[in-house]
Amino acid sequence: MSPLMTAADQNASSSITGAAVVSVCALVFTVSSFWWINARQGRLKTWEPHSFAAIFNYSLVRLRLPLVLHNTGAKPIVVQDLRLTFPDEPASHLPLLWMSSPSHLQPGPDEELKLPAGFVVAGREAQQIFIELEAPFPGLLPEARDYKAQIQVRVGHRKGWRPLLTFTLRTTNIIDPDRYAVCNNAPLELTKEDQQKADAALLELMDKQEKDASAQGGTKQRDSSSDDGNAGTDL
Numbered sequence: 598m599s600p601l602m603t604a605a606d607q608n609a610s611s612s613i614t615g616a617a618v619v620s621v622c623a624l625v626f627t628v629s630s631f632w633w634i635n636a637r638q639g640r641l642k643t644w645e646p647h648s649f650a651a652i653f654n655y656s657l658v659r660l661r662l663p664l665v666l667h668n669t670g671a672k673p674i675v676v677q678d679l680r681l682t683f684p685d686e687p688a689s690h691l692p693l694l695w696m697s698s699p700s701h702l703q704p705g706p707d708e709e710l711k712l713p714a715g716f717v718v719a720g721r722e723a724q725q726i727f728i729e730l731e732a733p734f735p736g737l738l739p740e741a742r743d744y745k746a747q748i749q750v751r752v753g754h755r756k757g758w759r760p761l762l763t764f765t766l767r768t769t770n771i772i773d774p775d776r777y778a779v780c781n782n783a784p785l786e787l788t789k790e791d792q793q794k795a796d797a798a799l800l801e802l803m804d805k806q807e808k809d810a811s812a813q814g815g816t817k818q819r820d821s822s823s824d825d826g827n828a829g830t831d832l
Contacts (some may be wrong), residue, residue, distance in 0.1 A: 598682060601808050611681060614647070617635075623648070637670045637671045638670050638671075638672050638754065639668050639669035639670015639672070639674070639720065640668075640669050640670065641666055641667070641669075641674055641676070641718065641752065641761060641778050642666070642667045642669060643664050643665060643666050643751070643761055643762045644665060644666070645762065645764040645765070646662050646663050646664065646764070646782055647663075647782055647783065648663065648702065648780065648781050648782050649661060649662050649663075649702075649766070649780055649782055650702055650703065650704055650777060650778060650779045650780070651768070651771055651774075651777070651780060651810075652774065652775065652776065652777040652778075653768065653771060653774045653803055654774050654775050654802050655805065655806040655809070657731075658693065658731065658732035659696075659729065659730070659731045659732075659733070659777065660681065660693055660729070660730045661699060661702060661704065661727060661728070661729045661730075662681075662700050662727070662728055662730070663725070663726075663727050663746075664725070664726050664728060664748070665724070665725050666718050666724050666725075667718075667722075667723040667724075668718040668719065668720055668722055668723075669721070670721070671718055671720040671721060672720055673715055673717050673718065673719050673720055674717070674718045674752055674753070674754070675715055675716075675752060675754070676715060676716055676717070676718060676750060676752060676753075677715045677749075677750075677751040678715075678750070678751040679695045679713075679728055679730075679748060679749070679754060679761075680692045680693060680694055680695055680748075680749050680758070681746055682732065682746070682747050682748070682749060683695040683744055683745065683746055683747075683750055684745055684747050684763070685744075686744070687747045691732060691733055691740065692748050693730035693731060693732055694730060694731060694732075694733060694751075695713045695729070695730055695806060696713065696730060696731045697710040697713060697728075698710070698712075698713060698714070698729070699727045699729055700727065700729055701727060702779055703779055704777045704778070704779075704828065710729070713728075719788060719826055728828065740768070740799060741768060741769045741771075741796050742768065742769060743765050743766070743767050743768075743769065744765070744766045745763065745765065745766075746763070746765070746766040747760055747761075747762070747763045747764075748760075748761045748762045748763075748764075749761060765782075765784075766782065766808055767780075767782050767784060769784075769795065770783075770795075771795060772794055772795050772798070773794075773798060774795075774798055774799060774802060775798070775802075782819040789821075791803075
């Protein structure tokens with residue numbers, strides 16, 4: 598075989614190899630682009646709320662939050678459930694459960710509350726939702742300070758609870774804990790007079806809770822003594 602034919606064969610082989618590489622790269626790019634645009638599973642994002650509505654006292658803990666949920670991917674995300682926890686607080690502070698979906702932030706006597714239900718956030722879209730959360734039974738009486746709060750979510754494509762947002766809940770801005778009202782969640786919004794009112798209201802509630810607990814303890818002790826006497830008579 599002549600040297601000229603060998604060189605021609607090598608050039609032809611190099612051209613075929615180069616074309617094959619370009620074709621494979623084009624195919625990979627096409628498939629990747631299609632997956633990224635149409636089939637990529639994203640994640641759910643939200644941001645710290647600027648305001649909230651709350652009523653916090655020894656018998657009722659209820660919180661209403663405005664959320665904007667954004668799906669970063671192409672595939673829709675099914676939101677099954679939401680709740681709010683306090684990661685830095687004692688275990689006795691149970692999560693606040695999603696109880697209803699109001700139509701706006703300001704509580705009112707005539708508003709229609711929808712029961713919690715799963716919903717879909719479409720791919721690359723954002724959706725606003727108001728959620729109302731409540732403690733299953735009294736156990737959290739917040740002080741006038743900042744709390745680390747975390748919104749957790751259950752989604753259709755994952756198992757278990759997932760952290761969605763960790764933010765600062767400023768219960769310092771609650772002026773009247775017995776009135777279900779909207780509060781600003783921005784820092785340093787209260788005047789000195791408002792701060793004193795909030796502190797006084799919370800101290801009054803704490804004193805009332807302690808008195809009620811003492812009264813219940815005394816009643817239980819008297820009932821126990823009565824039961825002991827009855828048990829001795831029966832024997």
